[in-house]
Amino acid sequence: MTPGARTEAAIELLDAIITAAREGGAAADTLIARYFGTRRYAGSKDRRAVRELVYAAIRLAGDVPPSGRAAMLLLADTDPAIAATFDGVAHGPAAIGPDEVRAEPGIAPPWLIEALMASGLSADALPALISRATLDVRVNALKAAPDLPDATPLSRAVGGMRLPTGTNVEALPAWRDGSIEVQDEGSQIVGLAMPARAGDRIVDLCAGAGGKTLALAARMQDQGTLLACDTDRTRLSRLPARAERAGATSIETRLLDPKSELAALETWHASADGVLVDAPCSGTGTWRRNPEARWRLTPDRLVRLVDTQRHVLGIGAELVKPGGSLVYIVCSLLDAEGREQVDAFLADHPGWRAETPDLPAGRRHGFGIRLDPANDGTDGFFVARLVAP
Numbered sequence: 001m002t003p004g005a006r007t008e009a010a011i012e013l014l015d016a017i018i019t020a021a022r023e024g025g026a027a028a029d030t031l032i033a034r035y036f037g038t039r040r041y042a043g044s045k046d047r048r049a050v051r052e053l054v055y056a057a058i059r060l061a062g063d064v065p066p067s068g069r070a071a072m073l074l075l076a077d078t079d080p081a082i083a084a085t086f087d088g089v090a091h092g093p094a095a096i097g098p099d100e101v102r103a104e105p106g107i108a109p110p111w112l113i114e115a116l117m118a119s120g121l122s123a124d125a126l127p128a129l130i131s132r133a134t135l136d137v138r139v140n141a142l143k144a145a146p147d148l149p150d151a152t153p154l155s156r157a158v159g160g161m162r163l164p165t166g167t168n169v170e171a172l173p174a175w176r177d178g179s180i181e182v183q184d185e186g187s188q189i190v191g192l193a194m195p196a197r198a199g200d201r202i203v204d205l206c207a208g209a210g211g212k213t214l215a216l217a218a219r220m221q222d223q224g225t226l227l228a229c230d231t232d233r234t235r236l237s238r239l240p241a242r243a244e245r246a247g248a249t250s251i252e253t254r255l256l257d258p259k260s261e262l263a264a265l266e267t268w269h270a271s272a273d274g275v276l277v278d279a280p281c282s283g284t285g286t287w288r289r290n291p292e293a294r295w296r297l298t299p300d301r302l303v304r305l306v307d308t309q310r311h312v313l314g315i316g317a318e319l320v321k322p323g324g325s326l327v328y329i330v331c332s333l334l335d336a337e338g339r340e341q342v343d344a345f346l347a348d349h350p351g352w353r354a355e356t357p358d359l360p361a362g363r364r365h366g367f368g369i370r371l372d373p374a375n376d377g378t379d380g381f382f383v384a385r386l387v388a389p
């Protein structure tokens with residue numbers, strides 16, 4: 001592809017990403033994969049270059065741009081080489097007109113900036129939210145140590161490794177034999193808030209495809225019972241194959257109906273040593289990976305997420321045995337989803353108390369710990385450990 005054709009492809013993709021952000025469609029990564037799935041003429045260098053252009057433009061525009069071209073023009077203003085590709089030749093975009101609209105530069109929509117700052121993030125900490133994420137892997141203690149010559153050890157998540165950006169992890173023998181799983185250092189660290197011993201009975205209530213479930217299974221030396229639940233069939237269905245690759249046999253999966261979760265968990269009532277609630281959230285802590293997520297979030301959607309979080313936390317509380325732990329995690333930096341959610345839980349659940357987890361990163365925030373990209377160099381998280389009466 002010519003440089004102009006790459007820019008034009010990035011514009012087309014940005015148009016699709018903008019529409020998806022407005023209408024609740026697929027994530028940028030999925031749209032990019034679909035786009036190239038039908039354009040076999042694009043080689044791996046073209047794909048990488050187009051992807052870079054798309055993500056650079058997304059990072060620059062704080063709010064949903066009026067169009068893909070307006071987003072690319074904003075990027076072109078920062079780089080004469082990109083501006084030069086607007087040459088109107090062959091498959092390239094038309095030459096830049098005198099008064100063309102640009103996307104607004106920024107870190108996030110104004111209402112979100114306000115909410116983040118009201119949640120105690122300083123203006124200096126905001127740019128890191130949309131910086132580029134590192135590529136971290138968790139090393140599976142259930143398998144032999146992997147041979148990763150290009151990796152460097154993570155400084156805080158013991159056993160974790162950092163790989164060079166762009167590494168095709170799924171092509172590595174260490175991934176294929178289950179010795180490593182991709183997991184951000186922050187995600188590895190917040191999972192440690194759940195006490196996990198061999199023989200424990202633990203419920204991972206919002207397990208998704210099992211990123212944190214697999215880490216728990218390794219810490220439990222695959223001994224005990226680990227019940228991984230989710231209401232999303234597609235995500236949960238990915239867990240058994242991952243567990244098999246990881247050599248984890250203690251994991252059982254259970255698909256929940258979002259209106260009647262407790263009925264499916266009757267036998268676990270007040271009996272779990274620990275319940276992990278890695279709740280659905282706005283993902284404000286993961287914009288490094290999904291920068292277009294900040295275009296998707298609306299105040300209404302945030303209210304709905306806060307309701308769901310309260311709901312799942314309430315379910316989790318029903319399953320914990322006296323003295324057991326309820327660990328609440330969100331990959332968000334907004335207090336409505338973190339600190340205030342835990343304050344509300346403690347007010348509604350007399351006898352429960354918060355115990356500050358001792359973690360190798362993050363800072364105390366309300367009754368929990370918060371990790372943020374600027375201070376910790378990880379994705380952003382809030383985590384709290386609640387102990388049942």
Ligand SMILES: C[S@@+](CC[C@H](N)C(=O)[O-])C[C@H]1O[C@@H](n2cnc3c(N)ncnc32)[C@H](O)[C@@H]1O
Pocket residue numbers: 205206207208209210211212213229230231232235256258261278279280281308312
């Ligand atoms: C943050 S994700 C979980 C990520 C996962 N724990 C990991 O480490 O990869 C939140 C999950 O909560 C699930 N969820 C939403 N509502 C739920 C409910 N009522 N009960 C259980 N899970 C729910 C979503 O489907 C989603 O997979």
